Amino acid sequence: MTSSPLRIGIAGITGRVGRLLVEEVQQQENAVLSGGTALSKDIKTISDTVPVFDTIDALIQVSDVIIDFTNASITATHAKAFKNSHVAWVLGTTGIDEDTQRLIQEAASIVPVIQAANFSPGVTLMLRLAGELAKALPASQYDAEIVETHHRQKVDAPSGTALAIGESIAKARNVQLKDVKNSGRDGVTGGRKEGAIGFAALRGGQIVGEHSAIFLSDVEEISLTHKAFDRRIFAKGAVRSALWSAGKPAGLYGMNHVLGLDPVQ
Ligand SMILES: NC(=O)C1=CN([C@@H]2O[C@H](COP(=O)(O)OP(=O)(O)OC[C@H]3O[C@@H](n4cnc5c(N)ncnc54)[C@H](OP(=O)(O)O)[C@@H]3O)[C@@H](O)[C@H]2O)C=CC1
């Protein structure tokens, strides 16, 4: 018996990642591209055959799973739509605030939601390694700093990935990131507070995405660095997540689940 192909929709189909997602979905044997959404209402089709809908609700009607790389300003609307659906949600959009994150969690009680600030396997591993280092290197001796660099079009800072690295380090140190976060130092800042997790964001050119987690003591430095050379790595990870979502129960998942990594202890 052959099963029908998975219908994958793309929210943000005209975007930098969205355009690569089109190519990646179209290469899948067991999936079809059901359509997309864009901010611009002028675009009605992609390649003359793929419909571009005005609303997420219309895309939900024709999809089994939707991959979403759009803008944080529309994520709350999307969360409410998925909560009233039977459609899985692969969410890559960053810059999401706490209230919207709660709505995402509500949607995840109804449908599978795979959310990752970075769908590359390398960063998924880096998040774990940063936590391991933070566990081994006491905050009283090792200052943690996170540096990220992105293209000039990026609208949010620090990047979602930088924040996720910060969350990993904070979790390993048994603190809340919001209590120790020190982002974008400027002016007479005073000395560094013990246990602070610092963030610095650089913007310029067409850098795809670079992240470093740096641990500095009085006598040594150890750092982890990830550099994405091609956005396609994110599109491939997101499509892999969409395929993985088929038949999964409702829940909030991450790229670690898709890669089959054990939970971090
Ligand atoms: N998780 C991950 O692995 C990665 C996450 N990202 C994140 O994904 C998001 C998109 O990145 P990128 O592709 O570079 O961005 P782009 O600006 O290139 O694309 C954004 C897409 O979303 C659409 N869009 C923008 N605003 C809205 C809105 N209010 N309602 C509906 N659609 C909207 C745009 O439509 P139009 O073209 O009509 O403006 C476009 O199709 C960002 O948050 C980025 O940080 C990026 C890379 C990797």
Ligand SMILES: O=C(O)C1=N[C@H](C(=O)O)C[C@H](O)C1
């Ligand atoms: O906007 C981008 O481009 C990227 N955004 C993600 C983030 O905010 O971490 C992932 C990647 O670094 C590219």
